[in-house]
Amino acid sequence: MTVRLRPHHLLCMLTFIGKGYTAAFTENYIRIAARLSAGEDIEVVEGPDDICAPMLGEPGMHCLNEESVPHRDLKASEAVEALLGISARPGASIRLSADRLLRMRAAFAEGSIRDACQRCEWSPLCTSIAGSDFDGVLVARAGC
Numbered sequence: 775m776t777v778r779l780r781p782h783h784l785l786c787m788l789t790f791i792g793k794g795y796t797a798a799f800t801e802n803y804i805r806i807a808a809r810l811s812a813g814e815d816i817e818v819v820e821g822p823d824d825i826c827a828p829m830l831g832e833p834g835m836h837c838l839n840e841e842s843v844p845h846r847d848l849k850a851s852e853a854v855e856a857l858l859g860i861s862a863r864p865g866a867s868i869r870l871s872a873d874r875l876l877r878m879r880a881a882f883a884e885g886s887i888r889d890a891c892q893r894c895e896w897s898p899l900c901t902s903i904a905g906s907d908f909d910g911v912l913v914a915r916a917g918c
Contacts, residue, residue, distance in 0.1 A: 776817040777809050778824045780867040781862055782843070782850040782890045784816070788823070788875075788882050789903040791910045798828040807912035810870055820847070820864035842893070849890035857881050879908055 779787070790807055794800035800866075806824055810816070854862035858874055881887040883904040891897045903911065 776804055776815045776867070778819045780821065780843075781817055781847040781854070781864075783823060783825050784818075784854050784862060784868075785850050785882065785887065785890055786896070786900075787913045788879050788911070789900040789908065790912050791866050791903060792912060793899065795829060807844060810913045811915060813870075813915070814887075816868040818824075818851075818866040818910045820860055820865050820867065833866070833897070846878050846890040846894070850887075853881075853887035853889060854878070857887055858867045870913075870915060871898060875913070879904070892899075 776883055787807070787810060790803060792800060792804055803825055851862040854860075857877060860866070860868065864867065878887065882900075888897075891900065894900075903909070
């Protein structure tokens with residue numbers, strides 16, 4: 775099986791500690807974090823993904839925002855591609871190794887892959903989590 779993620783969620787997963795928009799969203803994300811931690815591959819998709827799924831029926835959800843979210847996705851794709859030297863565009867398949875996860879977290883903590891995070895309501899929390907050496911994150915691979 776694969777986990778379907780839009781590009782900016784490649785960054786969000788780095789700091790997920792079990793907080794979210796609603797109980798259904800958070801419970802779903804916790805299951806996704808467990809799947810990623812167990813080694814499931816990631817399929818990069820355009821538009822709403824497995825993380826967005828519980829929110830799609832909610833009015834005004836940002837995952838359908840035609841302006842800001844595609845911009846975040848593009849910035850995240852570019853950052854992950856530059857860092858890892860792999861495609862992070864829709865259609866790509868990514869294996870989340872311990873090394874890749876560690877490299878992404880190091881770059882996130884130093885701020886070099888966070889252009890996509892500008893104006894995100896979760897950015898202060900993510901900054902705090904990165905500053906705590908990612909204490910309590912739910913996406914982990916052996917060796918991380």
